[in-house]
Amino acid sequence: MVQQDVRYIYVGLNGGNLTPAGADETWQRRYGDCKAKTALLLALLRELRIEAEAVLVNNSGTDDGLDERLPSPRMFDHVLVRARIDGHSYWLDGTLPAVVPPRAEPVIAYQWILPVSPQGSSLEQLGWAPASRPNEITLFEIDARAGFDKPARIINTTIKRGIEGLQQEVQFAAATPAQLLGAFRQNAIGNTWQTIEDVQWRYDIKAQASILTIIGTGAVDWDDDGDGMRSLALPGGGFNPPEKRIRAAEQDQALPFYNRPDFNCYVTTVRLPSTTRAEQWSHKDDIDNRMFGRAYYRAFDIYDGSLRMVRGSRIEQKEIEAVKAQRDNGRIPLFDNSMGWISYNPGGKNIRTEAGKRVPAAHEIDWTADNVPCLASNAGS
The missing domain is CATH 2.60.120 (Jelly Rolls)
Incomplete structure (x- = not known):
C-alpha cells in the first residue's frame, strides 16, 4: 500500500530534508519522501504488532569504511524499514515499486547501516557473501x-535484477506491447537486427527480475x-x-x-x-x-x-x-x-567436448531459477 498508493515526492523545505512528515499527514497527502513513507510504514506495522525500526543507509555505494569516518548526517541519504517476525529480519522500502516484497536482504548491498532508536544506536555492519544469482x-x-x-532467426533475452531491473520495470510497465515493439523497431534495427517480429517483457516477482525478450532476424x-x-x-x-x-x-x-x-x-x-x-x-x-x-x-x-x-x-x-x-x-x-x-572446417574432425559434459542451451532450462550453471561450481555434468 505504501509503495503503490503513496506517491514518492522529495520534501526538503523547512527542515524537511531531516524531519519526516507524520503518518497521518502523509496518508492524507498521498505523497511523501523516504522519511515520510518510512514513518507511515512504521505506524502501520505497529498497529499490526510487528516489531520494526527505521534504518539509515547510504544509497550511493560509498559506505565502505563508514565506521572509520567522522560522524555526519551527510553520510546517509536514505531511510527504510527493518521488521522482525519470528526471529527473522525483513527489509521494506516504501519508495520502491510495488513488485518488490519484504526481503530477507536489502535490494542494495549495504555495508553499514544505522538503526534509529529512541535510546540511540551504533553503526551496524551487514554480512557479505558472493551473489547467489546473477544480477x-x-x-x-x-x-x-x-x-x-x-x-538467422535470433532470440535475445536479458534478465536483470536489482536496481537496474527495477529501473526497467518502471520504464516498461507503463508501455503497451505495441509501444514496446514500435520503440525497439525504431531504435534497434540496423546492427544485430534486420527485422524485429516481437518484443516481450515482464517482471517476475518470484525471481525478482525484469525479463526482456526480442525476437527477429539478423545477419x-x-x-x-x-x-x-x-x-x-x-x-x-x-x-x-x-x-x-x-x-x-x-x-x-x-x-x-x-x-x-x-x-x-x-x-x-x-x-x-x-x-x-x-x-x-x-x-x-x-x-x-x-x-x-x-x-x-x-x-x-x-x-x-x-x-x-x-x-x-x-x-x-x-x-x-x-x-x-x-x-x-x-x-x-x-x-x-x-x-x-x-x-x-568441412574437412575437419575437431570435436573437443569432454565425454559426458553437458552445457545447457539457452532454451533448455529456466535461467531465472536459482543455481543456474553460470559458474564452474554450479555446472552440471
Missing part, C-alpha cells in the same frame, strides 16, 4: 540452420577463412583481462584492494547449419580461473545440432590482500582473454 544474464539463440549466407557475421572454412565470435564469449592492482609509492602498500560486487552471465546457443556435422566444428578453450577475487568461467558443448556456450563471472572476495594482488599482477600476461570463437 544480469544475457541469452542469445541464433538459428543458423538455413546456412552461412542466410539471415550472422561469419568470417570467411578460405577453403570453405568459417568462424564466428559468439556474443559475450570473451573476458577483458583484469587491470593491475597497484598504489602510489606514498600510500600504504599493505592495504587490501576493494572489489565492487558483480555477477554476470552470457549464454549463447547456435543452431548449426543443417548441411554441417558436429565433428566439423570446434571452439576455443574452456576457462575456469580465479584472479583478484573474481571467478571466470566459460564452457562449450556441441550437442543435438547446436553449439552451446555459457560464460560467467562473479566477485567472490570483497577485498583482496595486497600480497595476493601482487601475485595476481604477475599472472595477468597468462590470462586467457580470447573471444568465444567457434570454427567450421
Whole structure:
C-alpha cells in the first residue's frame, strides 16, 4: 500500500530534508519522501504488532569504511524499514515499486547501516557473501540452420535484477506491447537486427527480475577463412583481462584492494547449419580461473545440432590482500582473454567436448531459477 498508493515526492523545505512528515499527514497527502513513507510504514506495522525500526543507509555505494569516518548526517541519504517476525529480519522500502516484497536482504548491498532508536544506536555492519544469482544474464539463440549466407532467426533475452531491473520495470510497465515493439523497431534495427517480429517483457516477482525478450532476424557475421572454412565470435564469449592492482609509492602498500560486487552471465546457443556435422566444428578453450577475487568461467558443448556456450563471472572476495594482488599482477600476461570463437572446417574432425559434459542451451532450462550453471561450481555434468 505504501509503495503503490503513496506517491514518492522529495520534501526538503523547512527542515524537511531531516524531519519526516507524520503518518497521518502523509496518508492524507498521498505523497511523501523516504522519511515520510518510512514513518507511515512504521505506524502501520505497529498497529499490526510487528516489531520494526527505521534504518539509515547510504544509497550511493560509498559506505565502505563508514565506521572509520567522522560522524555526519551527510553520510546517509536514505531511510527504510527493518521488521522482525519470528526471529527473522525483513527489509521494506516504501519508495520502491510495488513488485518488490519484504526481503530477507536489502535490494542494495549495504555495508553499514544505522538503526534509529529512541535510546540511540551504533553503526551496524551487514554480512557479505558472493551473489547467489546473477544480477544480469544475457541469452542469445541464433538459428543458423538455413546456412552461412542466410539471415538467422535470433532470440535475445536479458534478465536483470536489482536496481537496474527495477529501473526497467518502471520504464516498461507503463508501455503497451505495441509501444514496446514500435520503440525497439525504431531504435534497434540496423546492427544485430534486420527485422524485429516481437518484443516481450515482464517482471517476475518470484525471481525478482525484469525479463526482456526480442525476437527477429539478423545477419550472422561469419568470417570467411578460405577453403570453405568459417568462424564466428559468439556474443559475450570473451573476458577483458583484469587491470593491475597497484598504489602510489606514498600510500600504504599493505592495504587490501576493494572489489565492487558483480555477477554476470552470457549464454549463447547456435543452431548449426543443417548441411554441417558436429565433428566439423570446434571452439576455443574452456576457462575456469580465479584472479583478484573474481571467478571466470566459460564452457562449450556441441550437442543435438547446436553449439552451446555459457560464460560467467562473479566477485567472490570483497577485498583482496595486497600480497595476493601482487601475485595476481604477475599472472595477468597468462590470462586467457580470447573471444568465444567457434570454427567450421568441412574437412575437419575437431570435436573437443569432454565425454559426458553437458552445457545447457539457452532454451533448455529456466535461467531465472536459482543455481543456474553460470559458474564452474554450479555446472552440471
